[in-house]
Amino acid sequence: MTVRSVINRLTQQEDLNFLLTNRIPQRIATRFMGWFTHVEQPLVRDLSIAIWRFFAEVDLSDAEKKQFASLHDCFTRALRNGARPIDFDPRILVSPCDAIVGACGVIAGTELLQVKSRPYDLQDLFGDSDLVRMYQGGCYATLRLTAGMYHRFHAPHDCLLETVAYHPGELWNVNPVALRRIDKLFCRNERAVLRMRLAASGHPITLVPVAAILVAGIRLHCLNRVLDSRERQPAAFACDATFRKGEEVGWFQHGSTVLVFAPDGFSLYPAVEAGAVIRMGQPLMRLP
DSSP: HHHHHHHHHHSSHHHHHHHHHHHOOHHHHHHHHHTTTOOOOOOHHHHHHHHHHSSOOOOOTTBBSSSSSSSSHHHTTBBBTTSSSSOOTTEEOOOOOOOHHHEEOBTTTEOOOEEEEEEEEEEHHHHHHHHHHHHOOOOEEEEEEOOOOOOOEESSSSSEEEEEEOOBOOOOOOOOOHHHHTTHHHHOOOOEEEEETTTTTTTEEEEEEEEEETOEEEEESSSSSSSSSSSOOOOEEEEEEEOOOOOOEEEEESSOOOOOEEEETTOOOOOOTTTOOOOOTTTEEEEE
16 A cells, blocks of 8 residues: 555545645635745755645646746646647537536526535626526536646637626635535635637627635736735626637636536537546537
8 A cells, every 4th residue: 555545545534634625724824825836946846846746646748848947837837739639619618627527517597506415506606697697597517627637727619708707705625525515615715707708609608717725816818917815805807808719718826616607508518427527628518
């Protein structure tokens, strides 16, 4: 039995996992990690990257570069060209990120699931009645990025990013253990609501990157700022930025979850189900 297997077995115990990842000062721990991961001292950088790679399955073979200035630089790495083939079928909405698929399917009125038996409401998530009406009876997918995954997110189709609404909040872990225990977790955590419109059809699409403990902070190419817990009040930003399918939209300063919403008439691609692993550029939903 290896040291890694022993550690994995211990952290898979639900009570211990929840204690280690949620019962610590969320903002202090997150701000410390934000500072520490930017340290560029070679010994600190190399040791922290080695420890991270020991605990997480990290594949750097598809990274754009092989040398990194810091752990943060490695964590937010860009991909080399061609590392993620994009499905350019105009009838397909592709995954905006690498992820494990969580709860997904049809929105029951305005209610959907974070996990089985843990519902939440679109109004609580969006805080915008117009958006709620757009997605009543629509389609959704929860995309969870694990620690070792590629942490940038991309346009799911040719589209216009119209507005970004930032919602400050808590920083619960978003792993399955916390999702089973914390009601309306996605509605409580720090998040950004990205309102998009497909270029050809005009259909509305919304992405909601959700931050988490140790991994707060969202950076978008259309905004010259980081959206993170230093923002104490909700804020809205007009963007008017166009993206081609597969083009990079932004990244988590450290990583978390992306929720994808499409209106009534869209459907999940047949291979998309809870527990499935999906990569950026692979089919996620079908257009009407």
